[in-house]
Amino acid sequence: MNEKIYSKTVDEIIKNLEEREEVINALNDRVFKSLFLDESLRGILSYIISYVTEIDKDYIYENMYVTDSYESVHNIKERENTHDLKVEVGSNVITLEMNQFNDRETRFRNSAHFHESIIKKLERAKKKEDIGRVIQISFDGKVGYSSDLISSIMMMDLKRHIIDTSEENFIKYKINLSKLRKIDYNVSNLSRFERILLIMMENKKRKLKSLAKGDKELETMVKKIEDMSKDPNMVRYIKDENLRRIAYEMDMEESNKKGHETGYSEGHEQAKIEVVKNLYLENVDINTISKVTGLSVKEIEEIVK
Numbered sequence: 001m002n003e004k005i006y007s008k009t010v011d012e013i014i015k016n017l018e019e020r021e022e023v024i025n026a027l028n029d030r031v032f033k034s035l036f037l038d039e040s041l042r043g044i045l046s047y048i049i050s051y052v053t054e055i056d057k058d059y060i061y062e063n064m065y066v067t068d069s070y071e072s073v074h075n076i077k078e079r080e081n082t083h084d085l086k087v088e089v090g091s092n093v094i095t096l097e098m099n100q101f102n103d104r105e106t107r108f109r110n111s112a113h114f115h116e117s118i119i120k121k122l123e124r125a126k127k128k129e130d131i132g133r134v135i136q137i138s139f140d141g142k143v144g145y146s147s148d149l150i151s152s153i154m155m156m157d158l159k160r161h162i163i164d165t166s167e168e169n170f171i172k173y174k175i176n177l178s179k180l181r182k183i184d185y186n187v188s189n190l191s192r193f194e195r196i197l198l199i200m201m202e203n204k205k206r207k208l209k210s211l212a213k214g215d216k217e218l219e220t221m222v223k224k225i226e227d228m229s230k231d232p233n234m235v236r237y238i239k240d241e242n243l244r245r246i247a248y249e250m251d252m253e254e255s256n257k258k259g260h261e262t263g264y265s266e267g268h269e270q271a272k273i274e275v276v277k278n279l280y281l282e283n284v285d286i287n288t289i290s291k292v293t294g295l296s297v298k299e300i301e302e303i304v305k
Contacts, residue, residue: 010236014229023208023229026200027141027177030238031228032098033084037066038224044196044217049087049094051193052137052150052173064089091132100141136172139200149179149194177201187211192218199225240291273303280304 008016017023026032036045042061049064050057065088085096153172180197187195187210195211199221202208208225212218228234279289286300293300 008239010232010239013235013239014232017229021205022203023205023225024235024238025203026225027098027100028238029084029098029100030234030241031225032139032200034228034234035221035224036085036096040220041217041224042066044221045087048193048196049089049096049137052175053094053133053135055089055092060089092135093132094135094137097136097138098141099138133169133171137175138172139175139177139197141177141201147176147179149176150174151176187213196221240288276300276303 024031026035035041042064045066046057046061046064049055049060067086067088084098087094087096151174153174175197177197177200180194180201185194185198190198190211192215195215195218199208199211199218202211205226208222212222276289276293276295279293280286280300280303286297286304289295289300290297295303
């Protein structure tokens with residue numbers, strides 16, 4: 001979904017997707033979360049976590065509790081301080097993050113999430129043996145830490161020695177989705193894990209059906225993605241979220257530029273004015289601009305008149 005999507009109505013977006021035989025893929029946070037909060041895909045989520053962490057799949061399936069801390073948070077800055085998905089499996093805490101852009105800020109935020117999870121786990125533990133494992137699995141849309149499909153990061157000193165044996169309980173896994181973008185794949189040569197990742201990334205219905213063929217769970221996954229792409233509430237949510245993200249990034253860019261010229265506070269206010277003007281020129285309606293910038297309709301009308 002490109003930036004111009006916010007100038008279209010929800011019905012127009014759905015119609016365009018159907019005409020192009022496309023879907024909104026699971027690189028989008030909300031689709032990713034909605035997929036794996038769905039009870040019918042519990043088996044696939046168990047499989048992914050097991051494949052990456054080597055924890056027994058059946059144990060995960062029978063004992064996992066999945067939550068979405070994002071759902072009740074409406075402010076974009078607050079949303080950035082939440083995990084995508086949190087899975088508790090016995091004494092283990094596993095968080096899953098979809099990082100479509102994998103920029104420096106996202107990596108820093110995920111690192112903060114990881115250490116926050118460790119601190120909370122240590123605070124709750126009555127004794128060391130009860131700590132369990134704290135695991136973060138990040139699905140990175142762009143090249144990041146390693147060229148491998150799956151890489152792991154543990155707490156080490158400068159000589160790459162694990163700092164303490166207890167640190168083996170705290171580990172990050174990075175899934176390099178960009179590695180799969182480069183392959184000209186034949187479905188028969190793919191592992192099931194690779195097929196799942198490609199389904200998350202793909203937006204063409206024909207390719208999705210080919211990737212899922214013969215696997216009932218994967219076929220259910222594809223059907224869920226297709227259904228979400230036709231759901232007006234989901235499309236509206238993604239459209240608004242896309243607009244909030246653009247407005248936020250524009251605000252940060254303009255704030256940095258204007259801040260150098262006039263001082264931070266004045267620069268930030270001037271940046272917000274520039275964001276309003278730019279969105280208005282892109283035919284975004286005033287009520288929507290008000291919703292994503294926090295300015296009143298009257299203030300916006302004064303700016304754009």
